[in-house]
Amino acid sequence: MPAMNPYLNFNGQTEEAFNFYKSVFGGEFAMVMKFKDIPKEFKGPDHEDNKIMHIALPIGGGNTLMGSDVPEQMGKVVTGTNVQISLSPASKEEADKLFNGLSAGGNVVMPMSDAFWGAYFGMFVDKFGIHWMINFDQNPR
Structure with missing residues (x-):
């Protein structure tokens, strides 16, 4: 989990x-x-x-x-919709499973990919309007 x-x-x-x-x-x-x-x-x-x-x-x-802080080019956040749920799975496979399952029928903001901070990362809004982030730390400290 x-x-x-x-x-x-x-x-x-x-x-x-x-x-x-x-x-x-x-x-x-x-x-x-x-x-x-x-x-x-x-x-x-x-x-x-x-x-x-x-x-x-x-x-x-x-x-x-x-x-x-949300960069200006991404628009302003509105109080009440400025919360996301961040999941930290134990593997890349679990990250993909969670991303694909939870984003089904929703809107992918950033597909799962290797991020510059060393994680495997993606963002989406699910079909109910909930904002999610999946972050698998490939190089735990």
């Missing part, structure tokens, strides 16, 4: 929000990556460099709260 974690999207407030969540939950960030840290071919406009591309805060019990 894959791990399931909430993934929050923001319009530029991710760092502020996650510092607040950290003050409540405690702990340390497992990862903080800004848009300026990603390869140039995936980078957007320079004015977005200091926005959060990905942040992860372990909150206990094997759960992780994750989030990012």
Whole structure:
């Protein structure tokens, strides 16, 4: 069974929000990556460099709260629809099975493929309008 974690999207407030969540939950960030840290071919406009591309805060019990700022070219997120479910399967085969099963009848946003951060990753909206991400970490730390 894959791990399931909430993934929050923001319009530029991710760092502020996650510092607040950290003050409540405690702990340390497992990862903080800004848009300026990603390869140039995936980078957007320079004015977005200091926005959060990905942040992860372990909150206990094997759960992780994750989030990012949505790049302007992807539009604005609306409160209430800015939550995704992130699944972390144990294998590439499980990732494909979950992706293919859950995305059936829905809208594929990003097909499963190798991502620059070393994972096998894909995104979709299921036929009920729920946003999902599948992230198989091929190189666990």
